[in-house]
Each structure stands twice: as C-alpha cells, then as structure tokens.
Amino acid sequence: xxxxxxxxxxxxxxxxxxxxxxxxxxxxxxxxxxxxxxxxxxxxxxxxxxxxxxxxxxxxxxxxxxxxxxxxxxxxxxxxxxxxxxxxxxxxxxxxxxxxxxxxxxxxxxxxxxxxxxxxxxxxxxxxxxxxxxxxxxxxxxxxxxxxxxxxxxxxxxxxxxxxxxxxxxxxxxxx
Amino acid sequence: xxxxxxxxxxxxxxxxxxxxxxxxxxxxxxxxxxxxxxxxxxxxxxxxxxxxxxxxxxxxxxxxxxxxxxxxxxxxxxxxxxxxxxxxxxxxxxxxxxxxxxxxxxxxxxxxxxxxxxxxxxxxxxxxxxxxxxxxxxxxxxxxxxxxxxxxxxxxxxxxxxxxxxxxxxxxxxxxxxxxxxxxxxxxxxxxxxxxxxxxxxxxxxxxxxxxxxxxxxxxxxxxxxxxxxxxxxxxxxxxxxxxxxxxxxxxxxxxxxxxxxxxxxxxxxxxxxxxxxxxxxxxxxxxxxxxxxxxxxxxxxxxxxxxxxxxxxxxxxxxxxxxxxxxxxxxxx
Numbered sequence: 001x002x003x004x005x006x007x008x009x010x011x012x013x014x015x016x017x018x019x020x021x022x023x024x025x026x027x028x029x030x031x032x033x034x035x036x037x038x039x040x041x042x043x044x045x046x047x048x049x050x051x052x053x054x055x056x057x058x059x060x061x062x063x064x065x066x067x068x069x070x071x072x073x074x075x076x077x078x079x080x081x082x083x084x085x086x087x088x089x090x091x092x093x094x095x096x097x098x099x100x101x102x103x104x105x106x107x108x109x110x111x112x113x114x115x116x117x118x119x120x121x122x123x124x125x126x127x128x129x130x131x132x133x134x135x136x137x138x139x140x141x142x143x144x145x146x147x148x149x150x151x152x153x154x155x156x157x158x159x160x161x162x163x164x165x166x167x168x169x170x171x172x173x174x175x176x
Numbered sequence: 177x178x179x180x181x182x183x184x185x186x187x188x189x190x191x192x193x194x195x196x197x198x199x200x201x202x203x204x205x206x207x208x209x210x211x212x213x214x215x216x217x218x219x220x221x222x223x224x225x226x227x228x229x230x231x232x233x234x235x236x237x238x239x240x241x242x243x244x245x246x247x248x249x250x251x252x253x254x255x256x257x258x259x260x261x262x263x264x265x266x267x268x269x270x271x272x273x274x275x276x277x278x279x280x281x282x283x284x285x286x287x288x289x290x291x292x293x294x295x296x297x298x299x300x301x302x303x304x305x306x307x308x309x310x311x312x313x314x315x316x317x318x319x320x321x322x323x324x325x326x327x328x329x330x331x332x333x334x335x336x337x338x339x340x341x342x343x344x345x346x347x348x349x350x351x352x353x354x355x356x357x358x359x360x361x362x363x364x365x366x367x368x369x370x371x372x373x374x375x376x377x378x379x380x381x382x383x384x385x386x387x388x389x390x391x392x393x394x395x396x397x398x399x400x401x402x403x404x405x406x407x408x409x410x411x412x413x414x415x416x417x418x419x420x421x422x423x424x425x426x427x428x429x430x431x432x433x434x435x436x437x438x439x440x441x442x443x444x445x446x447x448x449x450x451x452x453x454x455x456x457x458x459x460x461x462x463x464x465x466x467x468x469x470x471x472x473x474x475x476x477x478x479x480x481x482x483x484x485x486x487x488x489x490x491x492x493x494x495x496x497x498x499x500x501x502x503x504x505x506x507x508x509x510x
Contacts, residue, residue, distance in 0.1 A: 019214070023214055027207065041203070049214070053217060060221045114195050137197055167193075172188055
C-alpha cells in the first residue's frame with residue numbers, strides 16, 4: 001500500500017483507485033470493530049457503509065482528514081456505533097431477532113456472555129468505550145488512540161483506567 | 177499488542193473481553209456489493225462536484241460580467257456624467273434621459289444651500305415643466321398630469337422657502353414668483369388655442385393650479401402675516417395632484433373692500449346655509465354699478481347674486497363650506 005499521505009491526496013480528487021484501495025484496507029477492520037461492539041452483522045455492514053459514505057462527503061466538501069485516515073475512519077465508525085447504542089435496545093433483547101442468531105454454531109451461553117460484556121461496555125461513556133475497543137479489542141497503542149480521540153496520551157490513560165475499573169465493577173463484582 | 181495483563185487487571189476481565197474479540201468472517205458477497213456501492217457513490221459525488229464546479233464557474237463568469245458592467249457604469253458616470261446630464265437637459269418625459277434630467281435637478285437643488293438660490297431654482301424647474309408641457313402640446317402629444325403636479329410641487333416648495341425668508345426679501349421674492357406664475361399662466365393660456373383638444377383637460381388643470389398659486393400670492397401681498405402659516409399648512413395638506421377638470425379655488429377668504437365705490441361688502445355671514453336670502457337666479461354678470469349681491473356660501477356652493485343700483489354686496493361668509501366665497505362680488509363692478 002502506498003503511503004497514507006499520497007492515498008489521501010488522491011482520495012481528495014475522488015480517484016477511484018485510491019478510494020478502492022482505502023476501502024479494501026480499512027473496511028474489514030471497521031467491520032470487525034463494529035461487529036465486536038454491536039454483535040450484529042447487518043448493523044456492522046450498515047455502519048461500514050455509512051462511515052465510507054461520510055468519508056466521501058467529507059472529501060467532496062474538502063473537510064476530510066489530512067494526515068490520519070485511520071483515526072478519522074475509526075472515530076466516525078465509533079460515533080455511528082454510539083448512535084446505534086442510543087437508538088437500539090440492549091443486546092439481550094436484540095439478539096433474539098438479529099440475523100447473527102443465524103449462527104447456530106455458537107452456543108447460547110457464549111452469546112449471552114458476549115451480550116453481557118457488550119452491555120457492560122455500552123454503560124461506559126463514549127470515550128471510554130472507544131478507548132476500550134481500540135486498545136483491548138483492536139490492539140492500538142495509546143498514541144494511536146490519542147490521535148483518534150484528539151486527546152493527549154495522559155488523558156487516554158486516564159480514560160482507560162476509569163473504563164476498566166467500571167467494567168470490572170460491572171462484570172466481576174456482580175458475579176460475586 | 178496491549179493487553180490487560182500489562183496493567184495487572186483481573187484475568188477474568190481479560191477473558192470476558194476476549195470473548196467478544198472473535199468475529200465471524202464477513203460475507204464476501206455482501207462485502208463486494210458494499211464496495212461496489214461505495215465506488216458508485218464516489219463516481220456520483222465526483223460528477224456532482226464537477227457539475228457544481230461548472231455552475232460555480234458560470235456564476236463566477238456572471239459575477240465577473242456584472243462587476244465589469246458596474247465598473248463601466250461608474251466610469252461612464254465619472255467621465256461621461258457631465259455630457260450625459262447636459263444631453264438630458266433637452267429631453268422630454270417620454271425620452272430616455274428624462275429621468276437623468278430630473279435627477280440632476282434634484283441634485284442641483286440638494287447642493288444649493290442658499291434659500292434665495294433654491295427658490296430661483298425651484299421656480300426655474302417649475303417653468304421647465306410648463307415648457308415641457310408646451311413642447312409636448314405643440315407636437316400634438318398630450319402631456320401627463322404628472323408634469324402639472326411636479327410644477328405645482330416646485331412652486332409650493334418655493335413658497336414654503338419664501339415663507340421662511342426675512343420680511344424684506346420675502347416681499348421681493350413673492351413679487352418675482354408672482355411674475356413668474358403670470359408668465360407661466362400666459363403660456364398655458366396660449367396653449368389652449370384648441371390645436372390639441374386632447375390636451376385641454378391637462379392644460380386647464382395646470383392653468384387652475386397656476387391661478388390658485390397666483391391668488392394665494394396676491395392675497396398674501398395684502399395680508400402677508402398669515403402667508404407663512406397658510407403656505408406651510410397648505411403644503412402639509414395639499415400634496416396630492418389636482419383632479420383633472422376640477423376647478424381649483426383659493427382656500428382662504430380675503431376680505432377686500434367693495435370695488436364699486438358705492439357698494440358695501442359684507443364678509444361676516446353666517447355659516448348656516450339658509451341664512452342668506454335666496455334670490456332667483458339672475459344673470460350673475462350683471463354689470464349694474466349699484467348691484468346688490470348675495471354671495472351666500474352654502475354647502476352646495478350655490479350662489480345667488482343680484483346686482484342692483486344699491487351697490488350693496490354681501491360677499492358671503494368665510495366660514496361656509498362652499499368653495500367660492502364672495503365670488504358674486506365681481507358683479508358689483510361698475
């Protein structure tokens with residue numbers, strides 16, 4: 001893959017090759033991110049499509065990212081996920097009707113556990129959710145997360161600490 | 177890769193978060209369709225952008241053209257303004273530069289601060305309107321009543337300015353305005369020679385207007401004191417153009433002594449329309465020097481005049497609603 005700067009410059013000209021390359025590289029990662037947080041393939045596909053659509057509109061309006069395409073795309077995706085959180089019921093009720101329930105290989109117990117973790121993440125603030133998802137599910141380092149959030153690294157660490165404490169309280173203390 | 181283990185968090189929490197990490201592979205067909213949609217949207221956006229760029233370019237072209245036109249107009253005003261205004265001075269109301277002519281008159285008036293010069297300018301402009309009417313009438317074109325109104329408006333403004341002058345200059349100025357108005361009236365009378373029958377109503381209206389102004393000034397010569405008030409009041413109330421065909425009459429009663437030498441003029445009648453004695457309609461132009469005339473001024477504007485040898489003249493009353501107070505008194509002339 002050519003450098004992100006060149007790719008972005010070409011994408012601003014709405015070059016099909018550059019856009020195709022960006023899509024091929026980022027869409028699987030964005031899909032995975034959405035799937036982990038939403039647990040629903042349809043919603044994840046919708047979020048991916050909307051993320052790239054917004055990216056195009058931003059390119060058209062000359063408001064798109066200049067340097068950090070990855071940070072821009074994941075920030076957009078996370079905003080869409082948070083919107084879904086606000087407008088959709090909790091995972092337990094959604095899972096019954098969702099297309100992901102087609103996957104019969106997963107045991108009901110496992111799906112319930114996943115839903116429980118996702119619901120615990122939903123109870124965090126939007127920024128805490130993003131830190132947890134990017135760091136512990138996507139494997140980003142603090143500097144990359146700081147770029148995505150537009151915050152200093154120290155603030156990211158602080159967010160991470162508070163988010164984990166809350167998750168621990170929600171997931172583990174309830175068990176006790 | 178960062179994990180929870182680095183921060184010594186509870187391993188059970190790690191395990192729980194690891195639960196949601198595995199994701200089923202994305203459906204390749206759905207992914208391909210999604211990519212195709214994205215690229216199609218990109219093409220659409222590019223077309224829209226190109227189109228909007230073309231519109232913007234066209235708008236820019238229009239804007240540039242407008243700016244060029246404005247620049248040319250300003251240059252024309254700067255360098256050709258005097259020539260244009262000079263050329264407009266001979267224009268008649270139906271001609272293209274007539275509005276510039278009017279505008280230049282207004283500008284000249286606005287730039288003049290001396291009241292005497294303003295009065296002179298206003299009367300000259302009124303004269304110009306009358307001359308325009310004369311030119312149009314000579315050409316067989318019916319002049320617009322608007323010309324008469326404009327002339328009247330100028331005269332009224334001149335009178336208003338005159339009212340604010342000092343007494344010495346006020347008398348002279350009024351005299352000059354009077355002479356001007358007489359000239360203008362003569363001009364209109366000459367135009368009413370019947371050559372342009374369609375022009376007659378407007379000419380008559382203009383003549384009535386001029387006569388009204390003349391009477392006003394003539395009355396003020398005798399009684400200059402109320403002139404200021406009357407002129408200002410009239411300006412406030414009579415800014416509408418006179419109705420074509422209507423007879424414009426003086427709006428103030430001037431008590432003048434009977435001019436027959438023997439008669440008596442009574443200007444102190446009652447406002448009651450029936451107060452005067454109705455007299456059978458005789459010829460009101462009876463030139464009998466000793467005539468008696470009842471010029472009752474009632475609501476219907478009726479006049480009953482009788483001139484006889486007695487020379488007694490009831491010149492109506494000033495409080496009535498009739499428009500011709502004491503007009504029957506003319507019959508008392510020897």
